[in-house]
Amino acid sequence: MKQMSFLRRIRNSQLFWPLVAWIIILIFNAVINPRFFALGILKDPVYGNHLYGNLVDIFNNGAPLMLAAIGMTIVIATGGIDLSVGAVIAISAAMGAVLINPALGNKLISNEILTRNATNTPLPIIILATLAAGIICGLWNGLLVSRVRIQPMVATLILMVAGRGIAQLITNGQIMTIYYTPYFWFGNGYILGLPVSIYIVAAAAILGWILVRKTAIGLFIESVGINSKSAYYSGIDEKNVKLLAYVFCGFCGAIAGLILSSYVHSADGNNNGLYYELDAILAVVMGGTLMTGGRFSLLASAIGALVIWTFTVTVYSLGVPANALLAAKAVLVLLVILLYSEYSRRLINRLFERRRDTQHDTATQHDTAN
Amino acid sequence: MIQQPNMIQRTKLIVSRHGPLLLTLGVFVLIYFIGSRLYPVMQKPQVFFNLFINDGSLLLVAIGETLVIISGGIDLSVGGVIALVSTASAALLLRGVSPFAVIPLMILMGIALGTTMGWIIQTLKVQPFIATLMGLFFARGMAYIISLTSVTIKDPFYKMLALTSIHIPFIPSAYIYPTTLVGPIMLLVAIYLLFYTRFGRTIYAMGNNEQSALLMGLAVPRTKILVYAFSGLCSALAGIVFSASLLAGYGQFATGMELDAIAAVVIGGTALTGGIGTIIGTLFGVMIHGSIVSILQFNGTLSSWWTRIGVGLLTLIAIGIQSVIYIRRKRS
DSSP: OHHHHHHHHHHHSTTHHHHHHHHHHHHHHHHHOTTTTOEEEEEETTTEEEEEEHHHHHHHHHHHHHHHHHHHHHHHHTTOOOTTHHHHHHHHHHHHHHHHOTTTTOSOOOHHHHTOSOOSSOHHHHHHHHHHHHHHHHHHHHHHHHTSOOOHHHHHHHHHHHHHHHHHHHTTTSOEEOOOGGGGHHHHOEETTEEHHHHHHHHHHHHHHIIIIISTHHHHHHHHHHOHHHHHHTTOOHHHHHHHHHHHHHHHHHHHHHHHHHHHTEEOTTTTTTTHHHHHHHHHHHTTOOTTSSOOOHHHHHHHHHHHHHHHHHHHHTTOOGGGHHHHHHHHHHHHHHHHSHHHHHHHHHHHHHHHHHHHHHHHHHHHHO | OOHHHHHHHHHHHHHHHHHHHHHHHHHHHHHHHHHHHHOGGGGSHHHHHHHHHHTHHHHHHHHHHHHHHHTTOOOOOHHHHHHHHHHHHHHHHHTTOOHHHHHHHHHHHHHHHHHHHHHHHHHSOOOHHHHHHHHHHHHHHHHHHHOSSOEEOOOHHHHHHHHOOEEOTTSTTOEEOGGGGHHHHHHHHHHHHHHHSHHHHHHHHHHHOHHHHHHTTOOHHHHHHHHHHHHHHHHHHHHHHHHHHHTEEOTTTTTTHHHHHHHHHHHTTOOTTSSOOOHHHHHHHHHHHHHHHHHHHHHOSSOTHHHHHHHHHHHHHHHHHHHHHHHHHHHO
16 A cells, blocks of 8 residues: 555656656667667867767757756746747857957958957856846846736747847857857866766756745745735735746756857857747646646756657657658657646546555455455 | 717727727838838839738738637647648649649648647647647648758649739739739638627637636637637648749748737737737738838848847837736726
């Protein structure tokens, strides 16, 4: 009996389904490619010795999406949505690229200046400016939602449409290639043999976790998400909670933009972080956080992001062209929707209940027999 | 003497009832006026008709989107359906299938996609946002599976559609193309549906309050599925118009058109919360979008990203004004 209730607790945990999905995808990968889990140590002259392998790559490349999903979780938990994550990624990436480019404000840009391995601004300022750009975007979204009272979807839609324009405005409509090697560390560097981006994600997740689980903010967020009016009447500063959520999401988007532009060595207003908002929302949904707000789990969303990223890598390794991946992703979402729908939930629960009942019966029979 | 307050009251009523619509109309006239002041070429009637020619598919998509948004949902799949329809029709025409078979087939496909999404939304209680997003991914992905590169259309019927110019009576040297007519025709159909049929009134009722519409005994589930089916039909028509005007099919067509359509609908005075809105407003929303694009084209030095910033700003202004008007109405 005790064991069954333990199983039931696991099954009701928000982490259960995303983890199951992830494990299924990983097993599938292991079947089609027996060397999928192989890890090795690469002696890299630039970044030192580090681990390499598919799993490391998945974590490294999936880091921006995990960050975006963590930010999105908080926003969705307050009952909102942030469609501008992709645009924020593009804006912060553009910001970093422009500040690095030594020819900023110089009309005569020669190729020699553009491709020099040098920077116009010190690296800490670049990072701060990139993060500030994301935070300002988040602040804008948050003010529109909490103060002007525009529907979250519409308010962030504005930045989603205009944001890519702004990113192109910053880079003057060009795809800026970055040649400044210290900047590459965020997307390509390693600490103790593991990619830097993993540490960044962990830091953001721990920061978020401390914020929402060790202070009352998490409770505030959930209560605002469940019913913002009653949260307001019970004395919670509902406006600022919402504002904070959007700012945090913008902050996460900015870090994601930093990692992404550092990884691909360029900033492209049109394509940096394309469809990231959608993937992040899917990750949150996969993590079991309700779109209507309320109960949420940062870890479940991060695992949801990993599921999406692993799925992407799997589909690539099967030889499906990158563009056709969209259709595969749609099928994945359909499966998740079917799995999460009220009907199948009831079905699964009934299945488990019945088995528990029969076991219970046999257990009592044993008791009486003894 | 007595009539004067009456007049003021009546104007007040008209303004408060048609406030957003009048505003959209005003903004359109203002933008077009400024444009024609800056660039005298815009005073030519042909430039005005070009709005319909260039934004023909956007208008079609926006009509479907208006119905969906009034019903309280949202349809993000429109751009994907356009891409899929254009690619599929181009691929079929390349294999020698008659255009008179291809066009009905494409329309059927659009309706089928819309119905499926509506069914998922209605039966599985999935948020419209998620379900139609999935539709977008699916349609665009399928378009790429059909062909990774652009497919040219060489069919004579499509060429006829794309190149025959119909002269506008009474206005010299002004012309439109046959495909341009599809948008206005669907506009009339949508107006009829919204205002003179039970289907249309149910859309408004469920947009205002789905629960009470259901309790009133209206056929909410059926209407919801039908609304998405109608949007699918509009997107399919838009895809045919799109591929006929460009004489090609490609998976990358109409990227981000769903956002333009939503922006046009919102600028046209439809509330994203559902229940409020008109098709005529959407028409002007689309025309405002077209005017901004043509001003940018006439300028030549401003880059294309200003379109996005401009549309974003206008959406913001439209929403701001809307919320002010609706808040005031609620208080009174």
